[in-house]
Amino acid sequence: MPILFRWLFRIATGLVFLVALAVVGAVYFASRSLPDYDRDAEVSGLAAPLEIVRDTANVPHIFGENDRDVFFGLGYAHAQDRLWQMMTMRRTAQGRLSELFGPETLEIDTFLRRLDLYGLAVQSVAVQDEKTLNLLKSYSDGVNARLAQINEEALGRGAPEFFLFSTEIAPWTPADSLAVLKLMALQLSGQMHQEVIRARISLVLPEERVRDVLPDAPGTGLTELPEYAALFPGEDLPRFAQHTNEARHPLMPLAPRGLGGASNVWAASPSRSAAGGTLLANDPHLGFTAPSTWYLARLELATGGVIGGTIPGLPVILTGRSADLGWGLTTTYLDDQDIFIEKLNPDNPDEYLTPKGYRPFRTRASIVQVKDAEPVTLTLRWTENGPVLPPDAFDLGKITPKGHVTSLAWTALSNRDTSFMSAVAIMRAKSVQDAIDAGEGFIAPAQNLALADTRDIALKAIGAMPRRRAEHQSKGRLPSPGWREENRWDGFLEYADNPEFIAPPGGILGNTNNKLLDRPFPEHVTFDWGDSQRVQRWERLMQSREVHTRESFIEAQQDTVSITARTLLPLIGADLWFTGEAAPEGTPQRQRQRALSLLAEWNGEMNEHLPEPLIYAAWIRALQDRLIRDELGPLAHEFTHVEPLFIERVYRNVDGAGIWCDVLQSAEKESCTEIARAALDDALVWIAERYGTALESLRWGDAHEATHDHQVLGGVPILRHFVNIRQSTSGGDNTLLRGRTRGTGPDPFTNVHGAGYRGVYDFADPDSSVFVIATGQSGHLLSRHYDDLGELWRRGEYVPMSLDPDLARAGATGITRLTPR
Structure with a gap:
């Protein structure tokens, strides 16, 4: 027995030693790919010496003797910090992920x-002007110089994932x-997504009820639509399509409905600025990843800093500033996609019907190569x-x-795409009008370009x-x-037809993805x-003071008050507040009274430390589900987020929308108050199962x-546990701090x-400008630097955004000096 024990001990010790050795070896080889930011190196592709100065936030400040070298430096810096991200994005665009990940990405x-x-991108290279093409080539040379360095110096393949x-x-390549x-x-x-869901809903609901659950943004001038089935008389269309609850791979670039692009931007003219200079604030919204989609950088160009x-892989500042101009972006929600139903030739499925008869596809x-599986051959048709x-x-x-079959018309499906060339011209612009002129060549993605120069x-x-x-x-x-x-x-509208607002009389403009204007189809x-919600809060904050400062713009970016909660709670709880006698402790009625009491004193602030946002969010989510579940059945699963205009239409009974409160399957006619009460009980049961029954100790941030x-x-x-980043956050679906x-899922409120x-x-003091990203530069x-900016971002803090080269050098954590080989 002692001999057996000794051998078991020796084996266990050996296994622990081998595991420890493997871990140490893995960390060692992974650490080989950590870039050295403080070094000198000779590289091919440079015309003159180049410096990349890393400030305390690891933002590269790139100084070269000519613009081509500066973009070389940006490519080199991107490859130092985000090589895996860049290569994954390239493989996604190429449709070559399955070569690495197997059938799961097929x-x-x-x-x-x-x-x-x-x-289409390959074909679009030919339409870039000479300056843009040289820029793209120089950037590519910078990326490839880093790749050569990794291979020559055995730098851990460039990233641990490899x-x-x-x-x-x-x-x-360009x-x-x-x-x-x-x-x-x-x-x-x-x-x-919107076309598909509208078609599916219109197959099971009359048009007036479709307008309830998929409401138009407030305003006039809309034309009534035909029912979807009326477009295809005599065709067999499913009247009650089933919901497909399929898990989406994180690398799928097409976001689910409701999780596409968004953003905020606002600007103030000198007349509305306390310091007498223009102000501009921008926060583009995308799906969260680690690392962030965004990467901070400074370029010293011949036209100025x-x-x-930036986005790794793209050699352009997409949102930022120079000494003369600031620019920011929000998604316009422009209708730049149409789905077409194409009729096949019943005698020849290789042909489809056109206005001039049947034509071949x-x-x-x-061929898609698939790791550990047989290749898949596709027949692509257009x-x-x-x-x-x-x-x-x-x-x-x-x-x-x-x-x-279905086909897709989309503006981005252009083989003569000059969007990148236009983005570079915007970055180089010196004035508002220069930037507007530069935007003419931009094709996709459609964006609202907000601008502020020193005057306008x-x-x-x-x-x-x-x-x-x-x-x-x-339509x-x-x-x-x-x-x-x-x-x-029939082609495209003229650029002059795109909405434009210059030097507004009130001195303030902005966009929260809200309706820009009302023009007829x-x-x-x-x-x-x-957006129909955030804009209401933004308007109130902008007009609540005569003049604005950098701090007031930051305050607006960090605002967590939900105008939606302030609007909906009095509607849905109108007949529930303070009604009935006190219920016994431990009963559902007492828990409901406690929740209503908390909400009655709440100002709508979606603060991470408060319990009320969680109670409100769970209640309103359960309420919408109760309202639509009996009419839509499985299609109710498609409505993963609350539509505030729908709830408001129901509880104000706009155009008879109060009918949603009646449960079709029941004999009695339910009131909206009864549905609100039942939904609150549903929410409290869910909260108790997930977070406990002590409502006062709940935290929205959890x-x-x-x-x-x-x-x-x-x-x-x-x-x-090592690669994912978690942060308790304030805000919500409809707050400016969005x-x-x-x-969906067991944790529907994760951000x-x-x-x-x-x-x-x-622009009263340009070097006092600030910026930040949600994770870190690396x-x-x-x-x-993998997550060092994340805590600042979570707390609503920023890092300096200065173009002063002396300031960058004074706080440099490393300087990379590249010289021509």
Whole structure:
């Protein structure tokens, strides 16, 4: 027995030693890819010496003797810090993820292959002007110089992930950068989702009830739509399509409905600024990841310094400032996508119907290589309207009649895309008018470009606006017959038709994805705007003071008051507050009274430390589910987020919307008060099961954690605790400090979408401008810069955004000096 014990002890000790050795070895090899920011190196592709000065936040300040070298330096810096992110984005655009990850990403690859974003990017290289093409080539040279350095010096393959997913890294090319921009356009798109859900709902509800659950933004001038089934007389359409509850891979670039692009931006002219200079604040909203989509950088160009937010893979400051101009972006929600139903030739399925008769599809074979599985051969098809999409993509099969397929028209599907060239021209602009002029070549993604120079402010919608005909059958709101001439696009509207606001008399302008203007179709921009709530709070904050400062703009960015809660709670609780006698302790009635008492004293602030936001959010979510579940059945699952205008229409009984409160399956007629009471009980039961019954000790931040997950390793046991970043956060779906919730699963209130970048630019004192991102500059999990900015971001703090080179050098944590080889 003692001998057996000794041998067991020796084996256990040996195993522990081997595990420890493996861990030490893994950390050692992973640490080899940590970049040394304080070094001298000779590299190929430079014309003259270059300096990359890293400030205390690890923001690279890039100084070169010419612009081409500066963009070389940006490529080098991006590759130092975000190589894995860049290569993953490139593979996503190419439809080549399955070569690394196997069948789990096959759906993404097949979808991207059908769109052919990468092929369109390759073709678009030819239409860039010479300056832009040189810039793209120099950036690529910088990325490739870092790749060569990694190979020559055995620097751990450039990132730890490459040890787990071994692959050779192809050199970066100009087309790769253009493909990244197209990928961002896909991430920010959402009109296709809206068409599909509207079609599905219209198959089971009358038009007036569709207007309730998918309400238009307030305003006039909308044209009534036909029912979806009326567009396809005699066709067999499903009247009650089932919900498909499929898990989405984190690398899928097309966001679920309600989680596409968003953002805030506002500006003040000198007349509304306390210091007499213009002000501009911008916080673009995207899905949270680790590392962040955004990367901070400063470029010293021949036209002067520029500083702000970049996206690794794209050599341009997308939101930021120079000494003369600040610019910011929000998603316009422009209707730049249309789904077409294409009728197949019953005698030849290789043909589809056009206004001039049947024509053959344009086709091409494409082979997807799949790790540990057989390759998949796709037949890619295009119609005159756009690429043909598979029926299993995004519920398209549920709205497609038999004998038909769907195609997608989208502005980003251009092989002559000059959007990047336009973005560079905006970055180089010296005035508001220069930047507006530069925006003419921008095609996709459509954005609201907010501008502030030293004197003026402006907002201009940039991006191609499809020219639809007035007689379009569905006004672009529903999938339409592709063989009808009146439904097809007739090119694009003139750039002058894009909404534009320059030097407003009131001295304040802004956008929270709200409705910009009210114009009749087809100059309408869109029917489906992204916000009807945050804009109300923004207007109140802007007009509550005569003049603004950098601090008041920061305060607005950090504002957590939900105007939605302030509006809806008095409506849904009108007959519940303070009614009835005190109930015995421990009963559901007593718990309901306690919750109502808390909410009665609440000002609508979605503060992470308060219990009221969680009670409110759970109640309003349960309420919407009770209102729509009996009418929509499985389709109710598609409504993952509360639509405030729907709740308001129901409880104000707008156009008879109060009928939603009656439960169809019951004999009695329920009132809206009864539904509100039952929903509150539902919410309290859910809260008790998840967080306990002590309502006063609840914290909104426990449910509303920001989830910055690594897109590949975020779900791997053990590793996920090292690569994922969690932060307790304030805000919510409808606050200016926007923290869009997941809406599904066991933790529906986790914060998954918000301001990954924030910047406030003050032209009374430009170097007092500030910015921050949600994680850190580095994508390397062993770097101290992996999440060092995240805590500042969570607390509403920023880092300096100065163009003073002496200030950058004085606080430098490292200087990389590159010289020509």
